[in-house]
Every structure is written in C-alpha cells, then in structure tokens.
Amino acid sequence: xxxxxxxxxxxxxxxxxxxxGDVAIADGRVLALGQMPADFEPTQTLDAQGCxxxxxxVDLAVRLREPGHEHEGMLASELAASVAGGVTSLxxxxxxxxxxxxxxxxxxxxxxxxxxxxARVLPLGALTRGxxxxxxxxxxxxxxxxxxxFSQAEVGIANTQVLMRAMQYARSFGYTVWLRPQExxxxxxxxxxxxxxxxxxxxxxxxxxxxxxxxxxFELVRATGARVHICRLSSAAxxxxxxxxxxxxxxxxxxxxxxxxxLTDMDVGYFDSRTRLNPxxxxxxxRDALRQALxxxxxxxxxxxxxxxxxxxKELPFxxxxxxxxxxxxxxxxxxxxxxxxxxxxxxxxxxxxxRSAAVLAASQGAAQGGMGRLAVGAKADICxxxxxxxxxxxxxxxxxxxxxxPFSGYELPARVQATLVGGRLAYQAAAALAV
Numbered sequence: 130x131x132x133x134x135x136x137x138x139x140x141x142x143x144x145x146x147x148x149x150g151d152v153a154i155a156d157g158r159v160l161a162l163g164q165m166p167a168d169f170e171p172t173q174t175l176d177a178q179g180c181x182x183x184x185x186x187v188d189l190a191v192r193l194r195e196p197g198h199e200h201e202g203m204l205a206s207e208l209a210a211s212v213a214g215g216v217t218s219l220x221x222x223x224x225x226x227x228x229x230x231x232x233x234x235x236x237x238x239x240x241x242x243x244x245x246x247x248a249r250v251l252p253l254g255a256l257t258r259g260x261x262x263x264x265x266x267x268x269x270x271x272x273x274x275x276x277x278x279f280s281q282a283e284v285g286i287a288n289t290q291v292l293m294r295a296m297q298y299a300r301s302f303g304y305t306v307w308l309r310p311q312e313x314x315x316x317x318x319x320x321x322x323x324x325x326x327x328x329x330x331x332x333x334x335x336x337x338x339x340x341x342x343x344x345x346x347f348e349l350v351r352a353t354g355a356r357v358h359i360c361r362l363s364s365a366a367x368x369x370x371x372x373x374x375x376x377x378x379x380x381x382x383x384x385x386x387x388x389x390x391x392l393t394d395m396d397v398g399y400f401d402s403r404t405r406l407n408p409x410x411x412x413x414x415x416r417d418a419l420r421q422a423l424x425x426x427x428x429x430x431x432x433x434x435x436x437x438x439x440x441x442x443k444e445l446p447f448x449x450x451x452x453x454x455x456x457x458x459x460x461x462x463x464x465x466x467x468x469x470x471x472x473x474x475x476x477x478x479x480x481x482x483x484x485r486s487a488a489v490l491a492a493s494q495g496a497a498q499g500g501m502g503r504l505a506v507g508a509k510a511d512i513c514x515x516x517x518x519x520x521x522x523x524x525x526x527x528x529x530x531x532x533x534x535x536p537f538s539g540y541e542l543p544a545r546v547q548a549t550l551v552g553g554r555l556a557y558q559a560a561a562a563l564a565v
Contacts, residue, residue: 130172131155132553133165137177137514141184141504142480152182154510157553162506173555177514180547183479184504185217185248185511186460187486189384190360190432192453193221193250194531195241196234203531207437207457208247210530212549212557214458215513216433217248218501220490222307223255224282230255230266232274239275247556249511251490253280253307256295262286265295268304278358278493280307283407287313289345296355305493309360310342310367311408319448321363321409325394331448334409336364343370350379358489359383361434363408365418372427382489383427385419386434387456387463392416392536402443402450404536406434423481424473430486431467433460437532455530459523461515462542469543475517510553519545 134152139162141147150163153171160169193207211219221238223229229238235252242250254271256279258264268279279299286292299306315338320326322333343359347370350357359371362385371383386408394410404410422428436453443450460482468478487502500508523540525533549557 130553131170132550132555133169133171133174134177134182134512134514135174137180137182139163139504140181140476140479142476143184143484143503144505145476146504147476152504152512154550154553157510159504159506159508159510162504175514175548177547179518180514180516182504182512182514184483184502185513185549185551186215186482187490187502188216188219188433188435188457188460188482189430189486189489190386191219191221191435191457192224192437194437196225196227196238204241204245206529206531207435208242208245208250210455210457210528211248212551213529213546215461215515215546215549216457217511217513217549217551218251219248220251220253220277222280222282223253224260224284228255228260229253229276230258230271232270235271235274235276246554248551251277253278255279256281256306257286257291260284262288262291265291265298268298269302272302272304277490278305278307280360283309285311285313285316285342289349293349293353296349296353296357300353300355303493305356305358307358307360308346309408310339310346310362312338312341315341319405319409320397321394321411323394323412325397329397329400336366336411339364339367339408340370343367347374347379347381350374350381354380356380356492361386361389361408361432362419362428363389363411363415365415368418368422368427372422375427382429382492384430384432384489385423385428386432387460388434388454388536389416389419390423390431390467391463396536397447400447401536402445402447403454403534403538405447405450405452406454406536407452420467420471424471424477429489431460431464431481433457435530437530438534439532443534454535455528455532456535457530458528459535459537459542461513461546462521462544463537465517465544466542510550512550513546514548515544515546517544521545
C-alpha cells in the first residue's frame, strides 16, 4: 500500500526537521519527505493542512491489564486508546496475572497484541519469578521471546544480594533493568509525606523512600556495570541523585509521569481518589525540579504511566482506592501543554515522547526498533498527525480506555490527534478529520 500525507508541517525531534512538506509511504516505511518522487502514485491520500506530522509517540510505561485484570482494561480497549492518543509503541510492565516470567506468556501477549493491528507492544520480563524478589528468571529465554528489558514493576526487592545478582546477569547479556525506586518498607503510605498528608490524616511516603532506593541502585550499578532505567521519578532529591549519577558516567536513564510533571499534592483536594497514584503527587518544588530535569535532559522521557483501574476499585475512600489513572490519550496533549507552560520549543518537548524515549529502548541489546521515534526516510512509518490549534476537554465518556479515571478530568488541553499510522497502516482517524 502506498500512502501520501500532504500539506502538513513535518516535525522530527531526532533530526531537528521543522518545515512544511509531504510524506510518501510505501511498504510500511517512509519513502520520501518533502519533495515526492515523480513516479510515486499513492493509493490513499491524507490532507494534513494545518496539522503537524511527527513520529508516533513511544510510551515507556503502559499497563494493558491483560491477562488477569480484564475488568479494568483489555488489549482491545487500551490499544485503541493508544492509537487515539498518537502512541504507536508502548512498553508494558510484567505485573500481569500471571506474571510475565515465562517465555510462553510473553509470546502469547505479543501474539494477542499483534492480532489487534494497533500499537506495537514491547513487554518487560519479570526480573524475579512471580515478582517475589527471590529467584531470578531466565532472562535470556525471555529476551528471545520478545522482552526489551526486565523489571519488578511496583514490587521492590528486599534482598539486595538478589538485586545485585540480577544486575550481574543482565550486565552479562547487555540487558537493561527497569526499576522504580521505592524502599520496600518506607513506601507503604498512600500520599506524599508533608503538611497536606498530615492535615488529612493520610499515611505518608517520605522522599527518603525514593532516595534510599536510588542510592542502593546506583551503588549496585557502580559494582556491576549494569544498565538501569529509573522509572517515574517523583522528587527533587531524586532528580539530583540521577543528575549526579549521569555526571559520574553511570549507564542510567530515567523517566517521569505526566501526573508528576503537571500536578502536586494540592490536587488531592478533598480526598479525590482520582489522584491516588504511585508514585504519589509531591510538593510544587518537586514538580518544578522534575520539569527542569526533563527540559535539560537529566530525565530522558515523559510517560503516561497508564494504569486502568475499575470503578469498584477507584470509587472508594482515598486510602482504600487502588492507585492508578488512565493516561494514554493524554500524553501528547500534556507534553504540548508543558511546552507552552514552560515557553519551550515544541520540537524539544516532543523529543521526550519520541526519539528520547526510543533511545532508552535502543540502549538495550537488540532493542533498537528500526527507526522508532523518528520521521526519516527508511524508518518505520509510525506517524502521528495532530492539530496544534485544536483544544479538547477531557471527559470520561469520550475516553477509549476501559478505565475512565484521570486526575485531568475536566481539563481543557491543547493538541488533538487527527490520525495515527502504524507501519504505514491507518490505525486511527478522528471523525470528519483529514480529507482522504
């Protein structure tokens, strides 16, 4: 199939391309940018007048809830939400039920995802069997089954020796270990420690829960040489430790969620369970430090931290509600909002959800995904077309995710996705958008 996207404004953060032009696509890849080959005859044409044409988003933190939690989300609904948000590739943690600790489970998930013909699903394998923090998984077999890295999801490892051995194993094969830094015992609260949590009588999670874990992780990186990706930083102190680790030359990267980038603990309001999140929302100084770190490259990527939660689990008193929020359909808009709030060039902001996210994946042996996160000749035609001037209001009934809970409900956000292509195939098109 040959497809032409014409009259758009091309934006590729990886190369700095920022100019009007057309895109020719053939056999699932970008054939030409700007001037079209004289003999190119498209079978389908999209008119992107007034829109930005950019690489599809790469989201490094998405729970699909299948297998095991189908009442909260299913592959069909969450992958539909993905392409509606312009996300063409996503990484899913291993905390499904059963846990992704066997090659057969990984292969089944990948097969089911591919059968949906939507976004590309890149699974993380479990670092330990059952995520119990005791026995290491067979990482080589999981990698061969399609895993792009190895993680404990939200489950910490109490035994530091086990974590060290896991890093040694990963280092020997060139794999990346993905860890959310949270000390096992200090991280059991439901809100960020501080005056608000104290006043509301909520059990707190101190910043030390993050920094203690980071100190441990970075010392083990020094000892083993393993590559580690730090998932969803939440504090100014954590940012400083990551900055120092990078300055010391450690092979570490990090990401931050849309929630921590835009919200603070004050958004908890009157025990709003939609803001019950992991990691918890912290103070404004933390949010400001996270924004600055994402802008200067200390933090590599912005993620949706998409975690569908069912109504029965969410509509409870704050401390009893299950943490999590839908975010796939908000990632692009909140990246654009951050750019406008911070007077940041749009191309720099979008790098955090395209080529910089893809670079985290490409750093792991064999995980380079053939031009993922790039709009370049020869790259996979994973493309997002969006209208930067079109605003939309976040409404639960309009979200495609099976879960409707988000702390951004009611927000008016910029940038509406008009079309999403995955491998050159039109996976999503907004109603009455783009003349064909």
